Amino acid sequence: MIIGIDLGTTNSLVAVWRDGQAEMIPNALGHALTPSVVGLDDSGAVLVGLAARERLITHPQLTTAVFKRYMGSDRQTRLGTQLFRPEELSALVLKSLKADAERYLGEAVTEAVITVPAYFSDAQRKATKIAGQLAGLKVERLVNEPTAAALAYGLHQNEPESRFLVFDLGGGTFDISILELFEGVMEVRASAGDNFLGGEDFSEALIDGFIEAVGKQHGLTDKEADPVVYQALRKQAEQAKRGLSGTAEVAMELRYQEQNLRWAIGEEAFLKLCEPLLKRLREPIEKALRDARLKAIDLDQIVLAGGATRMPAVRKLVAKLFGRMPAMNLNPDEVVARGAAVMAGLKARDETLNEVVMTDVCPYSQGIEVSEQIATGRFQPGFYLPIIERNSVVPISREQVVSTIVDNQMALHVSVYQGESRLVKDNIFLGEITIPVPPRPAGQISVSVRFTYDVNGLLEAEMTVAETGEKHRLIIEENPGVLTPAEIEEKLAALAKLKIHPRELLPNAQLMARADRMFQQALGEERQWIAQATARFQSMLESQEETTIKQGRDELKTLLDQLEGEGWL
Amino acid sequence: MSDMKCWDRLGLAPTPDEREIKRTYARLLKATRPEEDPEGFQALRLAFEEAMWQSSEMSRTPPQPVVPPDSERDPREVEAEALLRPHIEKLAELNEQGTEEEAMAKLAAVLDAFELRDAGARDPLLWQLFEDGMLWVCCDIAANHDAFLRAGVSLFGWMEPDSWLRQRDPKTVEWLGLRLHEADALEAVDELLALLDEGEERQAMVELARLAEAEVLINVDVRHLFEAELMVSLSEYDNMPLQFAGAALTLFGWRRDHRHLEEYHPDAWREFGRKIKPLIVF
Missing domain, CATH: 3.30.420.40 (ATPase, nucleotide binding domain)
Incomplete structure (x- = not known):
C-alpha cells in the first residue's frame, strides 16, 4: 500500500x-x-x-x-x-x-x-x-x-x-x-x-505587535531572547489568529517577570499589522x-x-x-x-x-549562463538563457545549442540556474560542470544542452559536443543543501541509533507534557491543582495497570480541558 | 511538429472544435500517462498543443441562439416585442457608437414613451420584455457606457441579493459586478488624467499611491484593467509626465511583470516604453 x-x-x-x-x-x-x-x-x-x-x-x-x-x-x-x-x-x-x-x-x-x-x-x-x-x-x-x-x-x-x-x-x-x-x-x-x-508569519506579526504594544514598557524587547517566553507567545498568537473576526477583540496574555501582560486586539488592528503579509x-x-x-x-x-x-x-x-x-x-x-x-x-x-489523469507543470524556468556579445569580439558573461520555460507541462525535455566564443577554447563551462531574471546573479544556482572541447576557432564548436524535467520536479542536464559526439551528464547533487549518497548512509546509521519514544505511550507523554506546560504558565491555586493532579497521574502510571492508567489519563485530561479549553489543534 | 502531423498523432481530421480535440487528447492520455510513458506523453502533449493552436486559428461561426418561431409564441408578446425592438437596437447602437449623453437621453425617452417609470401603472409584459432587452444591451454587446450600465442595474435591481437574475444566472451577476467595479476604476483613471492635464503631477502621484492600496483596485481583474488603461492613456502624451509614470512603474510592479500591458495594447506599450526611455531601460 x-x-x-x-x-x-x-x-x-x-x-x-x-x-x-x-x-x-x-x-x-x-x-x-x-x-x-x-x-x-x-x-x-x-x-x-x-x-x-x-x-x-x-x-x-x-x-x-x-x-x-x-x-x-x-x-x-x-x-x-x-x-x-x-x-x-x-x-x-x-x-x-x-x-x-x-x-x-x-x-x-x-x-x-x-x-x-x-x-x-x-x-x-x-x-x-x-x-x-x-x-x-x-x-x-x-x-x-x-x-x-x-x-x-x-x-x-x-x-x-x-x-x-x-x-x-x-x-x-x-x-x-x-x-x-x-x-x-x-x-x-x-x-x-x-x-x-505562511500562517507562521501571521503569528510572528502578532508577537511583534504584542512586544511593541505592551512588552517594551515591561522590559520585554527581544521576543526570542527567552525560548520559554517566545513559545508561550507563539501559542497565544496562534489562538488569537483563529479568533480574530468581526468586531470582537481577542487578547494575548503572558506571565513575564512576575507581571501579567495583556494585549487586546481587534480585527482592524490585526489587518493593519498584517498588511505587508497580505500584500x-x-x-x-x-x-x-x-x-x-x-x-x-x-x-x-x-x-x-x-x-x-x-x-x-x-x-x-x-x-x-x-x-x-x-x-x-x-x-x-x-x-x-x-x-x-x-x-x-x-x-x-x-x-x-x-x-483520472493528472498533468502538472514546472513552476519556474530553468536554464544556463551564457555570454552575450556586447561589441564585435567582446563578450560579457552573466546572462541567463532559459531552456525550459516556466509552467511548461511536465515531464518535458528541451534543448538549446551554445557555441565557443574564444579561438582554441579548451573547455566549456555550463552553470545551471532556475529563475526568471535576465541576469543569472538574480536566479538560483543549481549546479555546474566543465566539459572539455577540441580546440577550434571561436564559434566552430557547438554543444547542445538538453534539460529533462521529470514528474517529480527533478532536473537532469545532458551536454553533447557536436564535433565529437561526446556526452556529459550533470548530476545536480553537489549542492551544500543536498546530502551525498555517502552522507545519507551515515545519517541512516545515526538515526537508527536514536531511541524513539514508544508509540503506545505517546498519549501519556503528551498529557504529562501538556500538564507541565500548563503548570509553568498557571498561577496560584490553578498551579496547585495541576501539580496535585499530575502527581496522582504519575503514581497511577507507576501502577502499570492499563485500566488505572486510562482512568488517570481521563481525569487529568478533564481537569486540563476545564482550565484551558480543549487543546488547540 | 509540422502542419498535419499533430492531427495524425491524435487520429483526428483538422477541426476548429476544441472540445473534440480535448476529448480525443483525454482518451489517448489515459493510455499514455505522464509518469508511465514520459516520451509518449511528450509527443502526445506536443500534438495536443499544436492542434489546439491550429484550431484557434481556424475561422469559427458562433452558435446561433435557438429562438422558438413566432407562431409558437403568445401573439401579444410578439407584437410588444416588435414594438420595442427598434428602440432596444437604437440603445445598443448608441452605446457602441454614440456618446454617453445620447444613450442616457434615449433611455429616458423610452421609459417615458412606454410609460414604464411608475411600477404600479406600467404594463408588466412590456416591462419584462424591456428588461430582457436591457440585459442584452448591458451584458452582450461589444461596449456600453458606464452610466448606462449603472442605470440598468439600478432600474431592475439585478445586483440585489434576492434578484431573479442572481438566482437564475449568478455568473452574469458576477460579471455585472465586475463591470461596475471596472467603471469605478476607469473613472479613477480619468481623474488622474485630469490632474495631470492641470499640471498637478505631484498631486496625481499622491492620488495614485492612494489608489494602489484602495478598495476599488483590490479585485485582480479590475486592477488589471486600471493598469492597462492608465498605461494606454500615458502612452498618448507628447510630453510624458515622467515622475508620475515612474511612480506607476513602481507601485504596480511593471518592471517585474508587464505582460498584461503588452497584451492589452502592444502598440501603446511600445510607445509608452519609448517615451519613458529617459527614466529606465527595460
Missing part, C-alpha cells in the same frame, strides 16, 4: 486511498494532524507531534519546530547534545506517520507519495526525497501541494468541465495553482508562489493568471487549502481579490493529504481511478 503524506511546516498528515476514497489515518492520539515538532524527552528518546509541541514551551532546548523552512539548506539544529539537519528532523516526523499508517493498515508500509510546495526548488525537493529515504520510505512521487489539493477537489466536482484556482496558504508556504478539469483530465495550467509566506498574496495570483492567460472572472471556483486559510482576514481578502466567495467544502487542513492519497492511488493504478 502506498501512503500519501502532507509533510507540512506546522502540521503533517497521512492518508491512504482505499475502497475508492481517501481515508485520513489517525495518529497515536487519534488525531489526523500531527504537529511537525520534534524533540527529545528526558531520557533522550525522540518525541514527535503534540507531545513535542507541548514541550516547546517547557523544554525549548530539547525541542524544535518549523524546520521545513530550512529544507534544502545545511542549517543544523541542536537538540540537547546532538545536531540535526532539516532532512533528519523531517525524517523523524515521517517515521512517526509511517508507524501510524502501519498500525492503522495492519501491514508494513515502505512506499509513499509526499507533497511539497509547488515553489520548492530542486534542492528542497531532493532534501524531501532524502528525508523519506531516511525514514525508510521509498518516495514514489513528489506532488505539488496545490496540485494535490486540486486533485482532492477535482474528484468531488460534479461539473464535467471547469477551471479553478487553488489558493493554498499553509503554515510556511504560499502556493497558487490554476487548473482545468475536462474528461477526467486534471490539467495544471500554471503555478506560482512564495516559499516564505504579498497578490503577486503570485497575478503571475499565475497571466501565465495561464486567464482572468479571474473566467474561473469557475476559488478553492482554499492550508490551515492558514481558516483566518477570517485571509478569507475576506480572497473574496475581494476575486470578487466572489471561495469554496471550502473540504477541510483545508486535510485537503492536501487527501490529494496525496489520490496520487498514491493513481500511482498504484487503483482501478477506481482509471478514468
